[in-house]
Amino acid sequence: KAGVTQTPRYLIKTRGQQVTLSCSPISGHRSVSWYQQTPGQGLQFLFEYFSETQRNKGNFPGRFSGRQFSNSRSEMNVSTLELGDSALYLCASSLGGTSGANVLTFGAGSRLTVL
Amino acid sequence: DAKTTQPNSMESNEEEPVHLPCNHSTISGTDYIHWYRQLPSQGPEYVIHGLTSNVNNRMASLAIAEDRKSSTLILHRATLRDAAVYYCILRDTLRETSGSRLTFGEGTQLTVNP
Numbered sequence: 001k002a003g004v005t006q007t008p009r010y011l012i013k014t015r016g017q018q019v020t021l022s023c024s025p026i027s028g029h030r031s032v033s034w035y036q037q038t039p040g041q042g043l044q045f046l047f048e049y050f051s052e053t054q055r056n057k058g059n060f061p062g063r064f065s066g067r068q069f070s071n072s073r074s075e076m077n078v079s080t081l082e083l084g085d086s087a088l089y090l091c092a093s094s095l096g097g098t099s100g101a102n103v104l105t106f107g108a109g110s111r112l113t114v115l
Numbered sequence: 116d117a118k119t120t121q122p123n124s125m126e127s128n129e130e131e132p133v134h135l136p137c138n139h140s141t142i143s144g145t146d147y148i149h150w151y152r153q154l155p156s157q158g159p160e161y162v163i164h165g166l167t168s169n170v171n172n173r174m175a176s177l178a179i180a181e182d183r184k185s186s187t188l189i190l191h192r193a194t195l196r197d198a199a200v201y202y203c204i205l206r207d208t209l210r211e212t213s214g215s216r217l218t219f220g221e222g223t224q225l226t227v228n229p
Contacts, residue, residue: 004158033216043159043202043219056216090158092217100147100206101166104217106158 002026004093004107012113018079021110025072025093031055032074033104034066037088046089049074050096078112086114119203124224127193135188135223137203142183147206150177150188152199153222159202162188198227 005024013019025032033048033056045058049068066076072093078085088111092104120138127133139148150162163170163177165186170177176189190197200222 035217035219042221043217045216045218048216058216092158100145101164102206103149103161103164104151104159105161108156109158 004091004105006089006091006107006110008110009108010111010113012115013081014115015081015083017081018077019081019112020075020077021089021091021112023074023076023091023093023107025074025091026105029093029095029105030072031094031096032068032072033092033094034074034076035090035092035106036060037090037109038084038086043090046076081114083114086112088112119205119220121201121203121220121223123221124226126226126228127190128228129195130192133190133193133197133225133227135190135201135203135225136185137187138185139203139205140184142205143207144183145207146183148177148179148183148186149204149206149217150175150201151204151217151219152197152201154196154199159219162201164206193225193227195227195229198225200224 007022031050034046035043037043048056052068063079068074088109090109092106094102094104147166149164151159153159163175165177178187202219202222
């Protein structure tokens with residue numbers, strides 16, 4: 001079956017602009033979560049959406065937002081881009097259970113460069 | 116989430132077994148132990164998870180200490196494709212709000228020599 005698809009794979013923006021990243025989860029998965037990966041901070045949780053509702057949120061400023069559609073596809077948006085937002089943004093999908101046994105499947109990521 | 120401690124790096128030779136350790140001395144009785152790995156230029160990939168008993172799957176084995184304060188991921192025959200950063204993560208089964216939130220540490224960079 002198809003994996004988690006993220007688009008675009010690479011993009012370059014300038015400071016002050018905004019960006020929207022897209023994630024299509026595995027069919028049947030209702031949870032989509034987003035992570036930011038940078039060399040300095042490693043992998044950090046941004047937020048999670050389940051059945052179109054934000055279920056959990058990490059410690060990121062309000063410039064980072066997201067949404068989930070009825071087909072479980074998700075988008076995340078970063079407004080007023082800063083140089084420090086340059087990172088690999090990863091999306092992960094899962095069935096959505098809250099059990100500790102819940103397993104995530106990650107996409108290949110969207111590499112954002114802010115100039 | 117409870118904290119895990121892993122060595123920063125390890126080396127192995129191709130076709131030899133690899134034992135990747137993880138310490139989690141503050142683990143609670145309801146924490147699952149998960150392992151993910153991240154190959155270069157890819158997103159993390161699920162490897163294996165367990166609660167109390169040792170687990171085997173097609174990718175690896177997970178050996179969990181009797182007191183659950185440590186665990187070891189075992190790759191039975193390392194290949195060059197196993198070179199990756201391996202993350203040991205604890206997931207609390209009772210925290211309803213934890214959802215899909217994973218707390219990644221630094222992980223162990225595994226180098227496999229030909």
